[in-house]
Amino acid sequence: xxxxxxxxxxxxxxxxxxxxxxxxxxxxxxxxxxxxxxxxxxxxxxxxxxxxxxxxxxxxxxxxxxxxxxxxxxxxxxxxxxxxxxxxxxxxxxxxxxxxxxxxxxxxxxxxxxxxxxxxxxxxxxxxxxxxxxxxxxxxxxxxxxxxxxxxxxxxxxxxxxxxxxxxxxxxxxxxxxxxxxxxxxxxxxxxxxxxxxxxxxxxxxxxxxxxxxxxxxxxxxxxxxxxxxxxxxxxxxxxxxxxxxxxxxxxxxxxxxx
Amino acid sequence: xxxxxxxxxxxxxxxxxxxxxxxxxxxxxxxxxxxxxxxxxxxxxxxxxxxxxxxxxxxxxxxxxxxxxxxxxxxxxxxxxxxxxxxxxxxxxxxxxxxxxxxxxxxxxxxxxxxxxxxxxxxxxxxxxxxxxxxxxxxxxxxxxxxxxxxxxxxxxxxxxxxxxxxxxxxxxxxxxxxxxxxxxxxxxxxxxxxxxxxxxxxxxxxxxxxxxxxxxxxxxxxxxxxxxxxxxxxxxxxxxxxxxxxxxxxxxxxxxxxxxxxxxxxxxxxxxxxxxxxxxxxxxxxxxxxxxxxxxxx
Numbered sequence: 427x428x429x430x431x432x433x434x435x436x437x438x439x440x441x442x443x444x445x446x447x448x449x450x451x452x453x454x455x456x457x458x459x460x461x462x463x464x465x466x467x468x469x470x471x472x473x474x475x476x477x478x479x480x481x482x483x484x485x486x487x488x489x490x491x492x493x494x495x496x497x498x499x500x501x502x503x504x505x506x507x508x509x510x511x512x513x514x515x516x517x518x519x520x521x522x523x524x525x526x527x528x529x530x531x532x533x534x535x536x537x538x539x540x541x542x543x544x545x546x547x548x549x550x551x552x553x554x555x556x557x558x559x560x561x562x563x564x565x566x567x568x569x570x571x572x573x574x575x576x577x578x579x580x581x582x583x584x585x586x587x588x589x590x591x592x593x594x595x596x597x598x599x600x601x602x603x604x605x606x607x608x609x610x611x612x613x614x615x616x617x618x619x620x621x622x623x624x625x626x627x628x629x630x631x632x633x634x635x636x637x638x639x640x641x642x643x644x645x646x647x648x649x650x651x652x653x654x655x656x657x658x659x660x661x662x663x664x665x666x667x668x669x670x671x672x673x674x675x676x677x678x679x680x681x682x683x684x685x
Numbered sequence: 686x687x688x689x690x691x692x693x694x695x696x697x698x699x700x701x702x703x704x705x706x707x708x709x710x711x712x713x714x715x716x717x718x719x720x721x722x723x724x725x726x727x728x729x730x731x732x733x734x735x736x737x738x739x740x741x742x743x744x745x746x747x748x749x750x751x752x753x754x755x756x757x758x759x760x761x762x763x764x765x766x767x768x769x770x771x772x773x774x775x776x777x778x779x780x781x782x783x784x785x786x787x788x789x790x791x792x793x794x795x796x797x798x799x800x801x802x803x804x805x806x807x808x809x810x811x812x813x814x815x816x817x818x819x820x821x822x823x824x825x826x827x828x829x830x831x832x833x834x835x836x837x838x839x840x841x842x843x844x845x846x847x848x849x850x851x852x853x854x855x856x857x858x859x860x861x862x863x864x865x866x867x868x869x870x871x872x873x874x875x876x877x878x879x880x881x882x883x884x885x886x887x888x889x890x891x892x893x894x895x896x897x898x899x900x901x902x903x904x905x906x907x908x909x910x911x912x913x914x915x916x917x918x919x920x921x922x923x924x925x926x927x928x929x930x931x932x933x934x935x936x937x938x939x940x941x942x943x944x945x946x947x948x949x950x951x952x953x954x955x956x957x958x959x960x961x962x963x964x965x966x967x968x969x970x971x972x973x974x975x976x977x978x979x980x981x982x983x984x
Contacts, residue, residue, distance in 0.1 A: 428811060
């Protein structure tokens with residue numbers, strides 16, 4: 427890399443530090459030292475001082491761009507953390523981790539959930555926070571999941587020897603907390619398993635159903651490619667119940683057919 | 686008309702289009718025909734998505750003329766582009782029959798971290814060379830011509846080696862690409878940094894202009910700064926500058942280039958946006974009428 431390109435990359439890295447680090451005190455107090463500490467030459471460091479106020483405008487713009495999509499997607503998590511003064515620190519920590527890597531703006535939501543999973547942020551105090559945020563994002567993920575392509579050679583009716591072809595939008599989930607019952611008014615979920623199957627209805631709406639243990643285990647096996655009958659037998663689900671559930675899932679568009 | 690050879694790709698359509706936005710999808714998809722000459726869309730906001738909004742979007746894209754405009758290639762940055770992203774983008778451009786694809790003359794990510802903000806390039810020779818090289822490399826991967834768009838900037842990043850004017854000029858020339866001229870950004874910069882926007886435009890390669898953007902902005906009282914928000918109607922001085930430059934672009938390119946009315950924040954009802962689009966179309970028609978009449982006479 428040329429010296430000019432190295433200088434360019436250092437300038438961009440310094441700007442990213444200014445925009446993404448939670449604490450901007452060092453830059454406010456001494457922008458030249460802030461820049462010099464990041465390897466910028468004296469001329470560039472002086473420019474950081476000359477443009478200090480406007481560079482802080484950029485910091486505000488970046489932080490707004492990265493935070494703006496989160497409150498609408500995670501209203502219950504926000505309602506949980508905000509009264510304790512933790513919502514803003516949560517977003518600050520998320521930005522500082524530089525977890526937004528995708529060029530797609532819509533990926534900020536899943537990046538937030540992934541960051542919670544990797545960092546464990548807040549989960550010593552709220553052990554359900556990751557499950558809660560994951561569930562909150564789930565609806566958006568299902569609503570925007572890619573369309574299913576045409577499926578050929580499948581049957582409408584389930585049969586023990588057939589396998590199920592699931593929609594790309596179908597999600598079979600097991601949460602250790604009753605996250606789907608949490609609300610902005612009561613954001614702390616009760617302890618207890620929540621076995622949820624979520625998918626997109628043919629008209630585009632989100633559909634969620636709570637399953638019993640054998641039903642959830644059966645669907646897990648179906649998604650792994652096991653035949654309906656063998657999977658039902660393995661989890662102790664009577665065939666009549668399995669068939670009825672399979673027919674429901676087919677009618678709702680969660681299953682595209684049976685092969 | 687001058688003797689300069691147009692360096693910009695030609696468009697199959699002209700006039701004033703608007704950006705296709707989520708709040709308008711259902712209404713636009715239900716129309717029998719497009720109410721505008723073209724829509725502009727960001728592939729990043731459509732690629733890989735399904736569901737009701739995606740279905741409405743594709744109804745429109747398959748029916749109406751479309752120009753694509755990208756937000757996240759970080760043309761002045763260093764982060765590599767993922768092959769999958771480039772492949773999906775190329776397929777999208779073919780599928781929508783976009784006449785070209787554009788990105789901003791800025792950077793958005795560094796060290797893998799995406800800021801999702803249009804951040805300013807240092808006005809240096811190395812930045813010119815680096816950006817021009819990235820443009821050429823991206824152009825090699827796209828099935829349509831590529832345009833660079835000038836941005837609004839609020840601070841210089843580092844010690845400049847040249848003016849913004851020279852930086853823009855040299856980058857476009859060295860990249861040898863088309864120019865998406867954002868007339869609002871020229872105006873915003875002229876106000877924020879104190880220069881004459883017409884004098885600024887006079888020395889730039891108007892023969893490279895293939896498309897224009899026009900938008901509203903906001904005054905930030907606290908920072909004493911105009912911010913390019915795309916969240917308000919276009920102001921009169923920008924419309925005046927728009928009308929002034931249109932004939933010059935026609936003179937330089939021999940074409941009436943398409944113009945996009947941008948609105949990304951505080952998005953009004955479709956009817957209100959279409960009313961603003963019609964007003965700008967009238968300005969566009971009036972500014973170009975003498976030149977089009979003259980060309981018709983010559984033909």
